[in-house]
Amino acid sequence: GQQVMQIPQYQHVQEGEDLTTYCNSSTTLSNIQWYKQRPGGHPVFLIQLVKSGEVKKQKRLTFQFGEAKKNSSLHITATQTTDVGTYFCAPTGFQKLVFGTGTRLLVSP
Amino acid sequence: AAGVIQSPRHLIKEKRETATLKCYPIPRHDTVYWYQQGPGQDPQFLISFYEKMQSDKGSIPDRFSAQQFSDYHSELNMSSLELGDSALYFCASSLEGGDYEQYFGPGTRLTVT
Numbered sequence: 582g583q584q585v586m587q588i589p590q591y592q593h594v595q596e597g598e599d600l601t602t603y604c605n606s607s608t609t610l611s612n613i614q615w616y617k618q619r620p621g622g623h624p625v626f627l628i629q630l631v632k633s634g635e636v637k638k639q640k641r642l643t644f645q646f647g648e649a650k651k652n653s654s655l656h657i658t659a660t661q662t663t664d665v666g667t668y669f670c671a672p673t674g675f676q677k678l679v680f681g682t683g684t685r686l687l688v689s690p
Numbered sequence: 691a692a693g694v695i696q697s698p699r700h701l702i703k704e705k706r707e708t709a710t711l712k713c714y715p716i717p718r719h720d721t722v723y724w725y726q727q728g729p730g731q732d733p734q735f736l737i738s739f740y741e742k743m744q745s746d747k748g749s750i751p752d753r754f755s756a757q758q759f760s761d762y763h764s765e766l767n768m769s770s771l772e773l774g775d776s777a778l779y780f781c782a783s784s785l786e787g788g789d790y791e792q793y794f795g796p797g798t799r800l801t802v803t
Contacts, residue, residue: 614791623780624733626791669732677723677746678792680732 585672585681593687594660602684604653604670612673613653615644616680619666624680629673655684662688692716694795696781702801703771711766711798715783721745722764723792724756725780733780739764740786771802 585606592600604613612631616624628637630646630653637644641664643656653670667685671678695714703709715722721740725733735748739758750756753771758764768775778799782792 623794623797624782624792626793629791677735677738677748678725678733679735683732 585670585679587668587670587681587684589684590682591685591687593689596662596688596690597659599656599658600660600686601654601656602668602686604655604681606651606672608651610650610653610672613646614671614673614678615653615655616669616671617666618669618683622666624669627668657686660686660688662690664688694781694783694793696779696795696798698798699796700799700801702803704803705771705773707771707802709768709771709800711768711779711781711800713764713766713781713783713795715762715764715781716793718785719783719793720762720786721784721790722758722762723782723784724750724764724766725782725794727778727780727797729777736766768800773802776800776802 587604594600614629615627617627618624628644633650634648635646641658645654665688667683669683670681697712723738724736726736727733736750737756738746742758754768756766778797780794780797782794784790784792
């Protein structure tokens, strides 16, 4: 199956700092989705990327799909305490998600 | 808006007992997925159903079985429970196909003692 690694696994930032988390695959991906899971919560869909080199923005979040469709990134600008949680990338495949290892984000006020 | 409903939210069972988890998808969603998430782990896909037929299978133990009913709700049956089965079990639903976003329920926390 597809193996997707995310780096870093943990990120602790001060409120207001920027950060980027990366999602790397050994194989070419068709699509990739990003989910956020707050502590004690369930995964919540953020975005889906389909096209090579695609960039999508949601307020302070910028998602990018690599040109070769083997990697993706999430950049958060001016982090807030509400950004705390684990961010998972998940390549889509027939009828299932294969979650990446996740990046756990902590934000200190 | 209606969300995915899971019941029960918490379940405590002893080793070798059985458990049944229920999932009610968002109205008009015809695909249901089950995931298992251990402490500090990412969700692992177990099984999925589309139009009441099993559509994909992941790392689901043979002790577990699942089905989707005519009203699209799904049940995950777990027998001969082991300590290692203690986890958070999520159900998710979507429209047809693996390329649509999945909406997750709040999860059932199963504790096996």
